[in-house]
Amino acid sequence: MGLILSKPSEMLRVNVVFLREDKERILKILQEAGVIEIEFVEAEKIVREYEKLHSLAERVNSLLQRVKGLVLDVSVTGVEVSSIDITRIEKDVTELESEVSLVEERVKGLRRLADSLRTLLEAVNPLPGGMDAAEIYYEGKRVSSLLFHGELEAVEKLSEEVSSLGVAQVYVSGEHASLIAYIPSRDLNKVISKADSLGVWFPSKQLLEQVELKGDVHSLRVKLSERIKELEMEASSLEKKITETVRSRSEVLGKYLLILENQMQRYRALGLTTDLRHVSAVTGWIPKDSVKLLENLVRDYSAPVFIEYRSPVKGVDEPPTKFNNRGPVKFFQVITRLYGVPGYWEPDPTPIIAYSFALFFGIMNADAGYSLAGLLAILLFLDKLVEDPRSPIYREFKGALISLNIVSFILGFLSGSIFGGLLTDVFGVSVPSLITVFNNPLEFIKLALLVGFIHINIAHALATARFIRERRIGELLNEVGLFTTEVFGIPYIFKEFLKYDIPVLSAIPKDTLLHLTLLGLLILVAGNYLAMKGLGFMMWVFQLTGVLGDVMSYVRLAGIGMSTFYMAFAFNITVKMLMEGLASMLPGMAGVILAYAVSIPLLFIIHLFITFLSMLGAFVHSLRLVMLEFLMKFYDGAGREYSPLSIIASKRIVIPG
Structure with missing residues (x-):
């Protein structure tokens, strides 16, 4: 490496x-x-076998989905993968599906009946409580009566039809209405057909068999409510039975799912x-x-x-590309992947990404208190926020976060920054500072620009090495011209206009610096012409000014770092004033206790919030600098990662609750 x-x-x-x-x-x-x-080589038979396995895996997963909130850690050995027959898995899954299906059909039937009874209750509610319940459905030799229920407009149209044949009694309830039709028995089917065409509901004989039409309407309402409640309870009980049935076999199902995934890998290989x-x-x-x-x-x-x-x-x-990084550097492979996996013939930039990212994050989050709080949060809570803490990608990400916060802690400790000067501002405890640059805005900005200048030129140096390797003459001349212009042009500007001498380079005579700068510009123009033909005569200007823009982008290192410090400083001073005010409200020790009782929880909440903002801001802006200002200059990332045929030894199955 x-x-x-x-x-x-x-x-x-x-x-x-x-x-x-x-x-x-x-x-x-x-x-x-x-x-x-x-x-890959195509094989029709293997595709069919693979699809069969995939279908069986989906059936297993469908069964597991019935257990909400299930978290299942399963593992298999190579012996189990080889010895457990797929026919046995299919037989066990089919038996469990049949068992679950029977209960589910019963649940659906209960739910349908409960819904129908609920509709009947809605139809009965507008009726007078003292009405004889038998009038809801009566079919005699000469006269019949039947209950209808629906939207008011439809019921009124049906009432006109019924009135021409017999008697219609309408009971309105808001936008809906119920109707009791008293008609000759020979006309009953005619009225029912009319109700169907109007979308008006009426109870079937099978539904009314579930309740006894005895007594008055009030007692019928009570019986319907009780019956609906019983049906819902029975359905819920059966659903729990389904859940418990699947849960009791979830370990076996999890193993089956893992075995099927391994078999699918094997069949992919067969293909x-x-x-x-x-x-x-x-x-x-x-x-x-x-x-x-x-x-x-x-x-x-x-x-x-x-x-x-x-x-x-x-x-x-x-x-394919197999990363070959060691130690903490390997944790930053997750950042490299975000941009793209390096091609096999392309160098892997993970080491320089690791150093750069850690430095940028450390500078922007240079506070021992916030970095220590971040470390504790990562170690105690981060695993609980992901489905599978054992995932290799997640372990890399977690390792990167831990490494970043360790760097932040070291820089924060050396600069004497603990929760933005909390000990000094609030409690009056002096904290020594070995690095003072982070506390001086002007010096901090200078440091950020220097870091940016060095980092950008490292990117251009790596781009130069790449173009030499690939023998791309135009792009190579671009980089040489740009570098020459920078090296000699910057000292010339400082010496001529700012009257400031840069060590070593300023010893070169002013005219020589100017001539070398012009030579660099000439090489830059020639390189752009070779790369872009006529357009290159204009684009060199943007390339030259782009370097300035790239370097200025690194001012965010100081901006984010100072914003965190001054936000914490402002809150610390505010809480200090609050403490003094509260302490003066009550005499003696009582005032001190009140001040601390209010201020300590407030400080905890404030600095917890700043910890989150500081870490988020430092991470996002470090990512931006590494990806947009750095990697784009020399790195393609168009490779594919090595993914061998292997046994999946473990898996976490999480069913959302």
Whole structure:
């Protein structure tokens, strides 16, 4: 691993050839080895098998979704993945689905009945309480009566139809109305058809069988309410039974889901194999340092296998990229991924990103109190905010946050800043300061500009190295011209206009500085012409002024750092004044106790809020400087990350509550 740029792990093209009858066995070995990224070859049969496994996995997941708030940590061994038959999983899942389905159908039936009874209750509510409940539905030889309910306009139209045949009694309730029709029995079906066409509801015989139409309407309302409540309770009880049934088997289902995912990986690999008459072959990429592992594993299984390796050819092959960073630097791979994974032939900028990001974050959040509070929050609470704290990407992100706050703590401790001077401003405790630049706005801005100037020129130096490597003459001349103009032009401007001598460079005669600066401009114009032809005669101006804009962008280091300090300072002084005021309200110790009882919780809330703002601001602006001002000048990030066929040994399944 380099100090500034690292080189991805060296990859080899690998071809694994084996007998066709050993195909599944060899793929199990490759999956257990977990070191080969296999390239795709289409296979129709395998696609069908894969889709079958995917469908079964979705069925398992559908069952687990019935347990709200479920958090399940499951793991499987290679033996379990190989020994548990898919037929057994399908049989167990089908049996559980049937059991759950029967109960769910019962629940749906209860819910439908409860909804129908609720509609009946709404229809009955407008009726007089003393009315005979039997009038709701009566079918005699000559005369019948039936209850109808719907929107007022529709019920009024139905009333006109009923009135032409018999008697209609309408009871209005807001925008809805109920109607009792007393009509000849021979006309009952005619009225029902009319009600259907108008969208007016009426109770079916099956529904009325659920209640006894005895007594008056008031007692019917009570019975309906009680019956609806009973149905809802029974449905809820059955839903709990479904949840408990699935929960009791959730561990097994979780294992099944993990096994299915491993099998799907294997079938993806089966689809990636090339079949001949008697042999099959798998082709892909393997890290050079994993070759021995693969060979030893194949040797242990005593399988007849031929393995061939070759080094990738630049311009022909595009192997996947496996990061090769060590120590705290590897935590910042998550930042590199945000911009893009480096191509295999491209240097990995993670080391320089780690140093830059940590420095920027530390400068903007240079406070021992806020960084210590951030560390405690990360260690105690961050794991609870993610679904799977064991995820490799999350562990990198957490490690990066911890590293950033450690740097902040060191800079804050050296500068004597603890919650923005809380000890000094509020409690009068003197805190020594070894670094004073963060407390002096003008010096802080100078430091930010110096950091920006150095950082931008590191980016241009890396771009120069890239263009030399790629033999891009136009872009190379751009960088050389820009660098020459900066190195000699800045001392010339300082010496001629500001009467300030920069050490070493100002020793060069003024005319020589001017001539070298003009030479740099000439090279810059020539480089732009070679890169962009006629347009280059204008674009060099924007390239030159762009450097100034890039450097000025780093003033945010001072801006964010000072805004945090002065915000904390203002709140500290305000709370100090509040403490003094409260202490003077009561005599003696009582006033002091009152002042501290009010101020300490207030300080805690204020500085908790500032901690969040400080960390968020420092992280976002560090990200901006690294990505927009730095990486864009020399880095493509158009690679793909190494993803080998391997066993998924563990997984966290979280069902939102």
